[in-house]
Amino acid sequence: MRAFLGWTLLIGGLSMALFGLCDASAAWLSQHPIATASSSAETLPPGFEARLAMPRLDASLFVVEEKNPRDLRRGPGFVKESAMPGEPGNCIIAGHRDLHFRVLKNIRVGDEIQIVTARGRFMYRVAATKVVEASDRDALRAVYPQQLTLVTCFPFYYVGPAPKRFIVTAYRHS
Secondary structure: OHHHHHHHHHHHHHHHHHHHHHHHHHHHHHHHHHHHOOOOHHHOOOOEEEEEEEHHHOEEEEEEEOOOHHHHHOOOEEOOOOOOOOOOEEEEEEOOOOOHHHHHHHOOOOOEEEEEEOOEEEEEEEEEEEEEEOOOOHHHOOOOOEEEEEEEEEOOOOOOOOOEEEEEEEEEEO
16 A cells, blocks of 8 residues: 555656646747747747847747736736737736746846837836735836836745736836
8 A cells, every 4th residue: 555655646746747847848849939030020930929028138038919828838928908019008918937037037127128029129128126916906007108017926936826926117218
């Protein structure tokens, strides 16, 4: 009986590790074409709406249109009912802290963020970063006429569902 329990726990643990590895691999493979992509919107792979670049962090990510939570495994996603880049209002992009948006842990006020879509290239400058409670919806309110808000869970290194959110607020500039 003891050997059976040991083997069951071992197989269960290996299955969970394999599931996590498959998710991480899918996330990496979705973003892999970045190495060959140029800055034009025509190079976006199928299923992606934009390319998000943070030059100081040497980060470039493809952005999906978030239709369901599983889409965020492929890349950060435009939040439904938010403005699109270049439109008046708040363009909100959410991503997983343990996948694509881990890079946000190193972002600073003054950093440039570029978004390339089929409509053009849009430049934003980081105005603020803050940590808020997960229930705080006021942190997503637009402060600038054309704003970009990046959202991920916080703390960045946390096991399980993180209790807070890390918010990056940026304004559009030319």
